[in-house]
Amino acid sequence: xxxxxxxxxxxxxxxxxxxxxxxxxxxxxxxxxxxxxxxxxxxxxxxxxxxxxxxxxxxxxxxxxxxxxxxxxxxxxxxxxxxxxxxxxxxxxxxxxxxxxxxxxxxxxxxxxxxxxxxxxxxxxxxxxxxxxxxxxxxxxxxxxxxxxxxxxxxxxxxxxxxxxxxxxxxxxxxxxxxxxxxxxxxxxxxxxxxxxxxxxxxxxxxxxxxxxxxxxxxxxxxxxxxxxxxxxxxxxxxxxxxxxxxxxxxxxxxxxxxxxxxxxxxxxxxxxxxxxxxx
Amino acid sequence: xxxxxxxxxxxxxxxxxxxxxxxxxxxxxxxxxxxxxxxxxxxxxxxxxxxxxxxxxxxxxxxxxxxxxxxxxxxxxxxxxxxxxxxxxxxxxxxxxxxxxxxxxxxxxxxxxxxxxxxxxxxxxxxxxxxxxxxxxxxxxxxxxxxxxxxxxxxxxxxxxxxxxxxxxxxxxxxxxxxxxxxxxxxxxxxxxxxxxxxxxxxxxxxxxxxxxxxxxxxxxxxxxxxxxxxxxxxxxxxxxxxxxxxxxxxxxxxxxxxxxxxxxxxxxxxxxxxxxxxx
DNA sequence: TATTATTACGTTAGGCGTAAAGATT
DNA sequence: AATCTTTACGCCTAACGTAATAATA
Numbered sequence: 001x002x003x004x005x006x007x008x009x010x011x012x013x014x015x016x017x018x019x020x021x022x023x024x025x026x027x028x029x030x031x032x033x034x035x036x037x038x039x040x041x042x043x044x045x046x047x048x049x050x051x052x053x054x055x056x057x058x059x060x061x062x063x064x065x066x067x068x069x070x071x072x073x074x075x076x077x078x079x080x081x082x083x084x085x086x087x088x089x090x091x092x093x094x095x096x097x098x099x100x101x102x103x104x105x106x107x108x109x110x111x112x113x114x115x116x117x118x119x120x121x122x123x124x125x126x127x128x129x130x131x132x133x134x135x136x137x138x139x140x141x142x143x144x145x146x147x148x149x150x151x152x153x154x155x156x157x158x159x160x161x162x163x164x165x166x167x168x169x170x171x172x173x174x175x176x177x178x179x180x181x182x183x184x185x186x187x188x189x190x191x192x193x194x195x196x197x198x199x200x201x202x203x204x205x206x207x208x209x210x211x212x213x214x215x216x217x218x219x220x221x222x223x224x225x226x227x228x229x230x231x232x233x234x235x236x237x238x239x240x241x242x243x244x245x246x247x248x249x250x251x252x253x254x255x256x257x258x259x260x261x262x263x264x265x266x267x268x269x270x271x272x273x274x275x276x277x278x279x280x
Numbered sequence: 281x282x283x284x285x286x287x288x289x290x291x292x293x294x295x296x297x298x299x300x301x302x303x304x305x306x307x308x309x310x311x312x313x314x315x316x317x318x319x320x321x322x323x324x325x326x327x328x329x330x331x332x333x334x335x336x337x338x339x340x341x342x343x344x345x346x347x348x349x350x351x352x353x354x355x356x357x358x359x360x361x362x363x364x365x366x367x368x369x370x371x372x373x374x375x376x377x378x379x380x381x382x383x384x385x386x387x388x389x390x391x392x393x394x395x396x397x398x399x400x401x402x403x404x405x406x407x408x409x410x411x412x413x414x415x416x417x418x419x420x421x422x423x424x425x426x427x428x429x430x431x432x433x434x435x436x437x438x439x440x441x442x443x444x445x446x447x448x449x450x451x452x453x454x455x456x457x458x459x460x461x462x463x464x465x466x467x468x469x470x471x472x473x474x475x476x477x478x479x480x481x482x483x484x485x486x487x488x489x490x491x492x493x494x495x496x497x498x499x500x501x502x503x504x505x506x507x508x509x510x511x512x513x514x515x516x517x518x519x520x521x522x523x524x525x526x527x528x529x530x531x532x533x534x535x536x537x538x539x540x541x542x543x544x545x546x547x548x549x550x551x552x553x554x555x556x557x558x559x560x
Numbered sequence: 561t562a563t564t565a566t567t568a569c570g571t572t573a574g575g576c577g578t579a580a581a582g583a584t585t
Numbered sequence: 586a587a588t589c590t591t592t593a594c595g596c597c598t599a600a601c602g603t604a605a606t607a608a609t610a
Contacts, residue, residue: 001288002356004281020589029577034591044360046367053583054589061367068359075355076282079348080324087326087341300564309602314566333608334564 002043004076007069009036010048014058014066040065095121096129097142099195101160101235102260106142106276113272123195133263141263144196155262155273161234162197162256165246167227177252180204187211189230191219197231200255282323284356287349289316290328294338294346320345375401376409377422379475381440381515382540386422386556393552403475413543421543424476435542435553440513442477442536445526447507457532460484467491469510471499477511480535 012022013033023033037056041048048062058066093110097103103121110119124132126143133141133152146154164183166173172182185207190198192214201210211228213219223230224244232242242248251257262273292302293313303313317336321328328342338346373390377383383401390399404412406423413421413432426434444463446453452462465487470478472494481490491508493499503510504524512522522528531537542553 001284002360004284008281018589019591030590031578031592032576035575038591044363046364048363051590054591055584056590060370061363064366065359065363068363072352072355072359075352079345079352080282083324083328083341083345083348084326086344090340298564299566310565311567311603312601315600318566331565334566335609336565 002072004073006036006040006043007073009033010040010066010069011073013037014063014070019056091116092118092120093140094138095119095140095142096124096132096138097121097195098124098126098129098144099142099160099197099260100193101233102142102157104235104237105158106140106262109272109276113275123193125199126196130263133265136265139264139266140269143261143263144258146261147263151265152263153265153267153270153273155270155276157260157262157273157276159234159257159259161250163232163234163248163250165223165230165232165242166249168245168247170227170229172249173247175249178249179251180253180256183229183251184208186229189213189219189222189226189228191216201231204253204255282352284353286316286320286323287353289313290320290346290349291353293317294343294350299336371396372398372400373420374418375399375420375422376404376412376418377401377475378404378406378409378424379422379440379477379540380473381513382422382437384515384517385438386420386542389552389556390420393555403473405479406476410543413545416545419544419546420549423541423543424538426541427543431545432543433545433547433550433553435550435556437540437542437553437556438515439537439539440515441530442511442513443528443530445503445510445512445522446529448525448527450507450509452529453527455529458529459531460533460536463509463531464488466509469493469499469502469506469508471496481511484533484535 009022009026009028012026013019016022016025019033019037020030023030026033037049044061044065046061047059048065049056050059093114095103095106095110097106100123107119107121110117129138129141129143130147130149130152132138134149142157146156148154164172164178166175172178172186175182180201181204184205186205187209188201188205188211190201190210190212192198192212198210198212201208211222213222220238220242222228223242223246230242232238232248236242262269262276264270264273289302289306289308292306293299296302296305299313299317300310303310306313317329324341324345326341327339328345329336330339373394375383375386375390377386380403387399387401390397409418409421409423410427410429410432412418414429422437423434426436428434444452444458446455452458452466455462460481461484464485466485467489468481468485468491470481470490470492472478472492478490478492481488491502493502500518500522502508503522503526510522512518512528516522542549542556544550544553
């Protein structure tokens, strides 16, 4: 039977032209590779090389053998990768969400329900989330609206309501409610990694500029020492910084008050989804 | 790197259900296969089995690994076969002919021109011959007519003229020439393995019956002791049997007097083809 | 009790590297 | 001289089988 280690030497010889170079590249001795080539000819049962006294080269048959050898080596490598990927997949629950807040509730639940599994989550745009859930590329998805899709189950999860944090001295500070339209034109501080909220704000407040902060401490510092608007929600885990000398004013737009829905195909997650919705 | 021998043990385990059975089938000891399975798990880097005290079985990942293992084993076997076939092909000149007579001239020439090569010949029907030459499935073809085909060279080779052997007492015995039409209705003795001649006779003499003989000695015996018609050509290597108390009368039909053409794609055979046509 | 997987252990065969030879440029 | 392939030789690892262990049906 063929031996992949030997085929690798054959491929190396084909790539480097001489047994010496190939041996050097593979960190083995020259006699070893000579022996291997002889052994390969036995295995294939046909001559693969044309030999003169101190020169050896592939004949036509040998070149064909090299083709197959490289293909087999590639396939073998691919097989290992695929099996590893399959294993990883089997022990990973991947959640694709449109926003971070619902993950804060869901991930701990998944961790306790599936203590053996690794939980992996990413923020994605809505269409991509739907596609991944449908194609089985992830186990769960979280959207800010329900979807009707063949084979995809969709369960309401929890609500998030957006509010704006207005400094006391701001002209809007005394309002009890606001709309995107009224905020449009005022510049805002924003955190990165907030999923669809970012896109929503830019869409609804095209005249505003958004100063996106990656670091939450820097963000908090800026909030404290600036008079720029910023946002929070009922689910936010902010420290007191946001409330420091600011009024929290709810937005009344429908799109600022979303209900998250859990998407999944495998009914294993039905129970979790129901448990989640009951909690809220 | 994966080892195909180990993968074979994995496949055997999958097929036979227990390590013991697999070991027995492969004529190896049980400890060996146990170790191999452990080693395979290291190679793949993930668990492939679920083990209880005296039971071991494939887990989901393991089943995937078996799929890939079997595929790789199949590919490896196929690779060896393909390389061997390639080698054989490289050292074999295959000639597909519509009739045996031109082979009697061509094969000796090929043998002396290519003493290293094995010469292989078969009788086929015309369309298949053209296909094989075109597709490179054979090196040369012999047809009873020229063909125009992209990339296929076509050189006139030699002529064969059909005659009928009529017993002295036969009503047609005194004719100096004949046609298929005149022969139609008379029953004939025929040898097998005469290529397109068989089909031609049946087509041109639909009212006749043909008694096909496989053995040439039996054929000669029948010719000698019957008054049935039979055929010969200018190229035939018949003994005197056919002429025993028979007149040899040529057929005048165009299709009974053919010119054979050599077909080939590889110009290596151009020289041979020219040498052939010069000889005749 | 028979079957199965695994561990322990001693042996051996096969594979590797070093050294050397032969040949070519 | 330098480079390359091949042969010869000795060592050593790694793989195998036997025997023993443990557990199950």
